[in-house]
Amino acid sequence: MRKLVGVLGISTVLLLGGTGVATAEDWAPIGPYPTYADCETSEQGFQAAGHVTTGCAYRQLAYPWQSGYYFYASRVD
Structure with a gap:
């Protein structure tokens, strides 16, 4: 399961990162995660990035x- 969460997170970073400069109006849903804890862990990684x-x-x-x-x-940005 941890591997799946990592793959989803990497795929999403590539998706968001390949779109150029985004504004605060460009929101993308990230998920699904099986547990709240998995979601929070991934969210903290996005915030750090x-x-x-x-x-x-x-x-x-x-x-x-x-x-x-x-x-x-x-x-x-």
């Missing part, structure tokens, strides 16, 4: 594999 985040919250989505803990992140 210079992203602004909204905090973790559980989202129940259309498919079970989509449901989990998410946070929104934006890079402010």
